[in-house]
Amino acid sequence: MTKRLTRLWRAYRRDPKSLFLRLIVCFAALITILALVFMIAYILMKGIPNLTVRLFEARYTTENVSLLPALINTLFMILLSLVFAVPAGIGAAVYLTEYAGRGSRLARIVGITAETLSGIPSIVYGLFGSLFFVKYLGLGLSLLSGAFTLSIMILPLIMRTTEEAIRSVPDSYREGSFGLGAGKLRTVFSIVLPCAVPGIFSGIILGIGRIVGESAALIFTAGTVPDIADSIFSSARTLSVHMYSISCEGLYINQTYATAVVLLVVVILINGLSGFLEKKIKR
Secondary structure, eight states: OHHHHHHHHHHHHHOHHHHHHHHHHHHHHHHHHHHHHHHHHHHHHHHGGGOOGGGGOSSOOTTTOOOHHHHHHHHHHHHHHHHHHHHHHHHHHHIIIIISOTTOHHHHHHHHHHHHHHTSOHHHHHHHHIIIIIIISOOOSSHHHHHHHHHHHHHHHHHHHHHHHHHTSOHHHHHHHHHTTOOHHHHIIIIIHHHTHHHHHHHHHHHHHHHHHOOHHHHHHTOOOOSOOSSTTSOOOOHHHHHHHHHHHTSOHHHHHHHHHHHHHHHHHHHHHHHHHHHHHHO
16 A cells, blocks of 8 residues: 555656646535535435335325325326437437438437537427427326436437447457348447447436426426326426426425435436346346
């Protein structure tokens, strides 16, 4: 340990800029960790004491302010949005990287479009979904309208992360598959995609995080009805919309913190489940 510190000190004496940059990076990492820990601790301290059995009753009323319907609707929204976004995002990424050709004009245009869509505020997506899905297509305020809107929001994220994951697969894998007589399609689905699973799952997890935390777009497309959705055409609120609705009323601040705790736990569980499935698929 002493020898290592001595070597580092000599290296930094020769190049003081490296020491300065290392200190900046360590300080930035420390600030990030402290901010995350503080935020989680604050939510837990404020929310856990306000978790009651009445918050998990099957039906919402102004007396119990139950979050269970919103929790179930959140799970429905996640599944429905991923059903639309994941196949489209992975399919587009496979085409752009394996068939359209790397560096092609189409790939560049799609890349610029995806980056532009990623930077659009969620409220704009909400207004688009309200005008197109809710009114023009006549779907109304429903889970389906919200899922279509969210799938458009997370599509660029899934597509870009899948592209990067596929590009990280060594070309020697493809050449070996072709050398054994496998076709293009079989190579992609048997060799390339299994190797790219970790990157693909990373994009899906990030997409789930955005779905769970989204509220602005869903207010305009899925509505704020506090009941469990009967079908995909029913209006319903998710946990984030539920938090926004009860906090705006100013009467249920304690319940808002409790809902935040549940939302945090849901995100952690989903991430843990995604990591477990990723390991299973890789095996």
